[in-house]
Amino acid sequence: MANAASKKSLKNIVMKHKPQIVGISEPKTSLSNVLCLCQGLHMDRYAGNMGDDSKIWVFWKSHDLVQVAASTSQFISLSCNAGTSTMYYLTFVYADCNPVIRPRGVPRPPLHNIWHSAYNPRAALFGWRVLHRAIPTDDQVSAFGIHLASKFSCCTTPAAEDIDHLFLSGEIASSLWRWARPLIRSSAVGPRISITLWNTLSVSNRQSAFDFISIYTVLLILWEIWKDRCAKRHDSKVKSLNGILSDIKYAINTAVQGISFKRNCSQLQLRTLLHYGFTPKFKMKRPKLVRWNPPHLGFYLNMDGASKGNPGLCGGGGCIRDSKGDIRLGFAFSYGQGDSLTTEARALCDGLRLANHHGIHISTVFSDSLVLVQSLRTNRCPSWKCTWWWREASSLLRKSSAQLHHAYRETNRVADALAVYACNTHGSSVFHNPSSLPFVCKGLAALDKAGLPSVRLL
Structure with missing residues (x-):
């Protein structure tokens, strides 16, 4: 759609x-041109699959109820x-023919633990290669039909070089693993080394200082073993075990200096880290007393959404209370499948519509979703998945002149319980009244x- 023709x-x-919905696959146009195109097609609403970089654009009229499900x-x-x-589902598909960028395979979240800005990128990339056993050791090269005279460089006893023996049970490897065992x-x-690395990534949470250092220790050990092997084989250089350990400790201390970890370690884990000379910083949480305060004038609306699985089975709930703290109106609606932000x-x-239908003037709305509150304040939709409902919410807030504020989860417990109740009962x-x-x-x-x-711990 880049040209006039x-x-x-x-x-x-x-x-x-005269279609009700129009879908365009890869229009190669900017967002401003999409707005012009929407008006030219006599449509009022539009949505894309990837924000400003969308390859699929969908247009429809405002009187039709259309929501982005996924x-x-x-x-x-x-x-x-x-x-x-009746409601129905409609899917527009753009199939990328480029095999390089087309997503394939099964998602494996533990693989993300290899990559961190504080990690040595070479060690992280080498760990990824070890995990896929893509290391040019003699046994791996021979497996591709290139037979070489093999000699294990990291042991005094002659043996053929093997990837698992090199990284797990070689002389240098055995010493490094004994040092890092705690x-x-x-x-x-x-x-096998690939199993050891995968297990480490799977059971670790990098928000914990101990797990962060555990992953980085394994990656550095693999990287130092490989560097030592290549130096012995190609340059005839030998690095002492103490020198390798000093480099590993220095790299770990450098990595943890600029990080404030959210999860605290156990006492045993913290003693272990201090024994090795690692002093991570933790985000200190201070207690704060919070409570729900009744309105001086008008009515307060507390609302919340719940999504089991995100995306998954979801529902919304909320309550409207007066200056005495009595609940004048409450709701619990099941929404089927969806994500938390939608x-x-x-x-x-739903809360604002119910209040308007019953003639209740809402002065302030409270939500424990900071993303939603900030997006409505800045007038920027946070996700294309919730575009339609986000615009409706923004329009209703302007019409009602209600103020929107963020609330702590502890002061939004009734709305949260109603949302969970809607998910569990699958009803609306x-x-x-309170009874x-x-x-x-x-x-x-x-x-x-x-x-x-x-x-509340802040």
Whole structure:
């Protein structure tokens, strides 16, 4: 759609057939041109699969209910009722023919633990190669039909070079693994080096200082073993074990200096790190007493969304309370499948619509989703998946003149319980008085009304 002829041809097709929804695959146009194209097609709404870099653009009219259910680099799925009275799913697919950039295989989240800005990039890349056994040791080269006279450079006894023997049971390797044994979880050690590395990545969480150092230690050991092997074979240089250990300790201390870890270590793990001379920094949390405060004038709306799996089974809930802390209106709506951000935006829309329908003037809205609150304040939609509901929420907020504020989760417990209740019951309910609330919400509502504080760690 980069030239006038293509745009004119598309407009003629739309004018002739009058479709309810128009999808364009890889229009190669900017966002500003998309806005012009949307108006030229006499459409009011649009969505893309990847933001400003979308390869798929979809246009529809505002009177049709259309919601982005899911989107990736290759497709966008919509839940809509355009042209009918029932909801249905519509998917536009863009199949990339380039085998280099086309995503394939099974997602393996532990692989992300190899990459960190504080890690030595060469050690991280080498660890990735070890994990895939893509190292040119003599046995690996022979496996491809190139037979060489093999000699194991890292042992005094002559032997053919083997990738697992080199990195696990060679003389240098055995000494390094004995030194690092307390830093590595016992369940991670396996019979092959690729299994050992994979187990280390799978059981570790880099938000913990101990796991961060554990992963980096394994990567550095592999990298130092390979450098030592190549120096002995090609340059006839020998590096002492103490020199290798000093380099590993220096690299780890350099990496942890600029990081403040969110998860605390156990006492045993912390003693182990201090024994090795590693002094990580932890984000200190301070306690703060928080509570729900009733409004002086008008009514407060607390809303929340819940998504089990994100994306997964989701639902929204909320309650409207007066100056006495009494719940005047509550709701718990099941939304089927969706992500957390779309659920939050949809729950905000439902809460404001219910208040308007019952003639209740909302002065302030509270949400524990900081992303949603900031996006509405800056007028920037955070995700294409929630575009439709986000725009509706923004429009309803402007019409009601309500203020939107972020609330701590501890002060939003009733709304959270209603959202979870909607997910568990797979149904939608409206509650017109406190006595009709679900049992799991009555105690939380009483605590908020009494003004009892909760402890939050900041």
